[in-house]
Amino acid sequence: ALCFPQKLWKVVESHQFRSVWWSADGKCVAINEGLFKEEVLGGRGPQRVFGMNSMKSFLRQMNLYGFTKQRQDFQPSASLPEFLAEEAAASAHSQILYYYNPAFHRDHPHLLASCKRR
Numbered sequence: 001a002l003c004f005p006q007k008l009w010k011v012v013e014s015h016q017f018r019s020v021w022w023s024a025d026g027k028c029v030a031i032n033e034g035l036f037k038e039e040v041l042g043g044r045g046p047q048r049v050f051g052m053n054s055m056k057s058f059l060r061q062m063n064l065y066g067f068t069k070q071r072q073d074f075q076p077s078a079s080l081p082e083f084l085a086e087e088a089a090a091s092a093h094s095q096i097l098y099y100y101n102p103a104f105h106r107d108h109p110h111l112l113a114s115c116k117r118r
Contacts, residue, residue, distance in 0.1 A: 004061050005104060005115040007049055011040060012106075023098060026106030028070055031097045062099055064117050070098040 002010070012020050012029055019035035022028070033055060041053045052058055103115035 005065055005112055009109065009112060011049055022106045028098045028100045029104065031099070033095045033097055065101065065115055066118060067099040067101045070100050072098055
């Protein structure tokens with residue numbers, strides 16, 4: 001049986017799920033919370049990846065394995081219309097969660113071995 005970080009790695013690497021992906025630099029995991037609840041945590045039978053169906057339990061596991069929530073900072077534009085458009089985009093992104101763990105990196109799967117439960 002795979003441990004939590006290995007399962008998460010498989011989900012992030014899989015093209016089966018649209019709700020979870022690597023950040024541009026490959027150092028963070030991005031999770032669309034609403035879609036993730038439905039697509040990953042709501043899975044049944046062979047589709048069931050994690051032994052839980054609540055976001056709270058999933059995030060508790062993330063914390064136990066040393067993942068920390070990251071803020072995505074938006075640099076506001078100078079012009080008001082651009083600023084307002086970015087604010088709308090930022091609020092749309094509020095459901096996107098970013099988590100970082102130094103042992104969980106897209107280009108370094110060998111680091112997974114050091115991703116231990118606290």
